[in-house]
Amino acid sequence: MSRRFAVTQKAVLLGPEPERRLLLLENEDGVWELPGGQLRVGEQPVPGLKRAVRETTGIDAAVDDPVLSTAWEIDEGGAFATIYRAHSPTESVTLAGDHVRAVWLAPEEAVERELNSSQKDAIERAVF
Template sequence: MTDRIVVAGAVYDQGRLLAARRSAPEEVAGRWELPGGKLEPGERPEDALVRELREELGVEAEPLDRIPGEWPVRPGLVLQVWTVRLLSGEPRPLEDHDDLRWLAPDESDTVDWLDQDRPAVAEAVRILRELPRPAGGARD
């Protein structure tokens, strides 16, 4: 049997990365993650990510590139991560989260990331450091 996929987004905006603090389930509540969720049957990972970010954060987003690798969440469940550009909306913690933070690259270690998110976050921060800096703080 193949592992079920959980998708997450390294959401970038104005040179920062979005972190979301879990409110449930109890064993991960209070720890931070890249937002996302499980694929539904027959769903493409990129479509699942767009749907999950809409449900969890109330935003429209565009998956860009998959971060190489996948990480075990628990037996039978693996995490895949994409870089994501916000298209519209201001992220809000609507579902499964109780707080959000925008982190500059040098702030990425200021939250307690879930273990499976740590390698993806490290790569997302490396990519973020290489992105051109926004001019005047406006979205492109």
């Protein structure tokens, strides 16, 4: 029996100075998350993350080094995620896909949202 394994990439996407806020997205299920998406077959990690961020937010992000990698079990398989530090030249967002709201928050406010522990850890590593 083969197991399905998803590879996801997210970004702690920091906005322009001096505010230095970061972007959180709310999906249709009311869950807050960092921007990003699944890596496609044959896609390199950084270009894949840039594509996913552009598709979901309309932002052309500059991607830095990863700040966290993690794996977990889901449904009938597993998932692996790498979260990168990234920068946006703007706070203008054009939502697409399954997201219904975007907010730019100070890092201290962002970690108070109901994010999973990996995303909170990634924010702390990327910002603090």
